Amino acid sequence: MFNQSFTVSYPKNPAINLKVVPGHFTTNHFHTNSYLDLDNLKSSAxxxxxxxxxxxxxxxxDTPADTIVCMEGTEVVGAYLAQELMKKGIAYINQVKDIYVVTPASNVHxxxxxxxxxxxxxxxxxxxxxxxxISSGITLYGALDCLSYYGGRIVGISALFNAFPERHKHKxxxxxxxxxxxxxxxFSPSECPMCKAGYKLDAIIVHDGYIKIQ
Known part of the structure; x- marks a missing residue:
């Protein structure tokens, strides 16, 4: 299945493209029929x-921003996003201010x-x-809970890929x-149709890629 990959381009800017690898993949939380390679969007300056x-x-x-909180290796995009938001212009609300870019850590739990x-x-x-x-939403809602605990005011949420926008109450x-x-x-692992059909897993999706299962 790995030789059947294809590329999806962003309509407004074809230079921004997403590589999709069909297959039978697992994460810590769900099974999926596609691996989305977002690395180029995050690592190429x-x-x-x-x-x-x-x-x-x-x-x-119209969105005042003080801090951009980056998840899942989006720090390079986050830094450029801060730069864009601080551009000078009559209508730009965040000009002549500084915007910070930070990433949360994980504790022992x-x-x-x-x-x-x-x-x-x-x-x-x-x-x-x-x-x-954003697929299952576990990372998203974990981050939102964390920011709520520390008293941060969420003024916007952005994602490179959002699987099912209609499933989330947030814009x-x-x-x-x-x-x-x-x-x-x-799919939940217990309801995965590929598993039920007897298809073995192709790979495990990890933080920054996937590991093939031989």
């Missing part, structure tokens, strides 16, 4: 800057926390949450959704 330009658009004129030296960037601050991919600004990848599906 040129592409990350273009991604940031697109993600900044909904916030430029795998709960998200902010260290003492970064908590002041969250408490009573206007926060834009930036995540790589999420996304580059790609299931509309771009109509065959994308996730």
């Amino acid at each position: 040129t592409i990350a800057r273009s991604v940031a330009v697109e993600l900044a658009a909904p916030y430029l004129t 795998r709960k998200l926390i902010f260290h003492s030296n970064t908590q002041e960037l969250i408490v009573n601050r206007n926060i834009i949450l930036l995540v790589s991919s 999420i600004h996304s580059l790609f959704t299931n509309v771009n990848i109509p065959d994308y599906q996730i």
Whole structure:
């Protein structure tokens, strides 16, 4: 299945593209029929800057932001996003200010926390949450719970990919959704049709890629 990959381009900017690998994959929480390779969007400086330009658009004129909280390796995009939001312009609400870019840590119980030296960037601050991919929503809601605990005010949520926007009560600004990848599906392991049909797992999806199962 790995040789059947294809690319989906962002309509407004074809240079921004997402590689989709069909197969039978598992994460810690669900099975899926596709692996979405978002690494190029997060690691290429040129592409990350273009991604940031697109993600900044909904916030430029009316969303005051103090801090961008980055999840799942989106720090490069987050830095460019902050730069875009601080652009000078008559209508730009965040000009002539500084915007911080931070990432939470995990404690021994795998709960998200902010260290003492970064908590002041969250408490009573206007926060834009930036995540790589939203499928089951576990990462998203874990981050939202963490920010709520520290008293951060969520003024925006952005994602490179959001599988099922209609399933979430929050408005999420996304580059790609299931509309771009109509065959994308996730399943609980006990209800996975590929497992029931006897198909073995192809790979395990991890934080920054996947591990093939031989």
